[in-house]
Amino acid sequence: MTDISAAGTYRLGHRDVHRMGYGAMQLAGPGVFGPPKDPDAAVEVLRAAVAAGVDHIDTSDYYGPHVTNQLIREALHPYPYDLVIVTKLGAVRGSDASWILARTPADLEAGLRDNLRNLDVEAMEVVNLRVGGMHGPEEGSIEEPFTALAELQRQGLVRHLGLSNVTLAQLEEAERIAPVVCIQNHYNIVHRDDDAMIDALAESGIAYVPFFPLGGFSPIQSAQLERIAAGLDATPMQVALAWLLQRAPNILLIPGTSSVAHLEENLAAANLVLDTETVADLDAIGETVAG
Numbered sequence: 001m002t003d004i005s006a007a008g009t010y011r012l013g014h015r016d017v018h019r020m021g022y023g024a025m026q027l028a029g030p031g032v033f034g035p036p037k038d039p040d041a042a043v044e045v046l047r048a049a050v051a052a053g054v055d056h057i058d059t060s061d062y063y064g065p066h067v068t069n070q071l072i073r074e075a076l077h078p079y080p081y082d083l084v085i086v087t088k089l090g091a092v093r094g095s096d097a098s099w100i101l102a103r104t105p106a107d108l109e110a111g112l113r114d115n116l117r118n119l120d121v122e123a124m125e126v127v128n129l130r131v132g133g134m135h136g137p138e139e140g141s142i143e144e145p146f147t148a149l150a151e152l153q154r155q156g157l158v159r160h161l162g163l164s165n166v167t168l169a170q171l172e173e174a175e176r177i178a179p180v181v182c183i184q185n186h187y188n189i190v191h192r193d194d195d196a197m198i199d200a201l202a203e204s205g206i207a208y209v210p211f212f213p214l215g216g217f218s219p220i221q222s223a224q225l226e227r228i229a230a231g232l233d234a235t236p237m238q239v240a241l242a243w244l245l246q247r248a249p250n251i252l253l254i255p256g257t258s259s260v261a262h263l264e265e266n267l268a269a270a271n272l273v274l275d276t277e278t279v280a281d282l283d284a285i286g287e288t289v290a291g
Contacts, residue, residue, distance in 0.1 A: 004053045007245050007270035010252055012056060012207050013126050013160035013181050017084050019245060020270045021056030022049040022263070023211070023256035024068040032063050033097040036258060039071065046075035048260045050083065052267055058184075058209070058254040060088040060130075061114040062099075069118035077120055086182070086209075087115045088164055090130035090145070099134070105148035112152055127158045128184050129174075132165030136186060142170050143177065150178035164211070168197050182207040182252070189225070189240055192286045202250040209252045210244060224285050234272055241269035243282045 009016040027042040029035055036042045049057070059068050072085065079085070089111040092102045102111060108129075115124055129149055132138050142163075152158050162182035163174055174180050183201060187194045187210035198208050222236075229239045237255075244251050255266040274282070 002052060002264060002267040002271060004267050004270040008249070010207055010250055011205065012084055012086075012252065015055075015082065015084055015125075017056040017082075017252065018053055018270075019252050020054065020241075020267055021058065021209075021252055021254045022046075022054045023254035024057055024059040024072060025063050026256040026258050027071050028064045028067045031097050033093060034064065035067050036071075038258075041260075042071050042258055043075040045258060045260055045263055046072060048263055049267075050076060050080060052263075054267075055080070055082045056084045056086065056252060056254070058086050058088075058256075059119075060091075061111060061118055062088075062091050062093050065093045066114065066118050069115060073118060073120050079121075084125045085119060085121070086126040086128065086162070087119075087124055088128045088130045088184075089115075089149070090164075103129075103131070103145040105144070105151075108145060108148050109152060112157055116157065123156060124158050126160045126162055126181060127152075128162040128164040128182065130164040131170065137165050137167045137170070139167055139169065142166070142173060146174045146177050153178060162207075162209075168200070171197075180206060182209055184209040184211055186211055187244075188212060189243055189282055190222070190286050198248050198251065202248050206250065207252050208248065208250050209254055211254070222285050224281065228278060228281055232272065232274075232278070234269075235265060238265065238269040238272055239274070239282070241266065242272040242274055243279065245270065246274055246279060 004018050004020040007019040010019055025032055061069050089108050090103050092100050094100050131142050149161055160181045161178055164184040185194050201208050225236045229236045257263050
């Protein structure tokens, strides 16, 4: 198994975690709904990730719903002392697999208690408030839901707070209510809207955790990326992950998979070093798309 320590660590809440983590969303069934076809394989992937040194797992109780958290508990409980499990609140799933916003104070408390129960923990290390829409951040006040999360933090049910799918203005509003330890937004080689935010967060010591649409990096159809990857004897996904690791020191990755072989492939990106010329070539992909 690959040693992920080459990518270094970054502070998340009050712990330093390896910058290469794991996202549990793909452990649920198709459309992130229902159980996986092979629950034993899902448990195996989680155990393999932790065995490789992963100490940051991203999840949510609305994945499934409940499925990924129950698999995490089955695979890893009692949890290693250094494992940081991060969850998201702000939605629930309908019986038809729809995604339904759930951001009232009562919704958020119910969602948090679902996470605590299904993970079998007394408090969540980090909870992200998921806002915005299905297609990206949307401007608007988040004072009410973030204040509700801050109250749950004061009750000792949450140790640290984060935000997902937000604008810089919403981050600033949240920080007037309670400290924010991480931002989780859509970002990759070709989706570079958050460049300025990432740099600002790095100066403030706040982690940035890029997420990807369903399907990972498959929307990046780039002959240039494929050419660069072939020259490095790597996959396009590995190169895209390595680019993120070199983009800024505060970036933490959470690539997900339901396959141990694919897990090992993703983690190997921690050891892939891109020279200055290669980084410039990859940057040009994003500039071309933006143009």
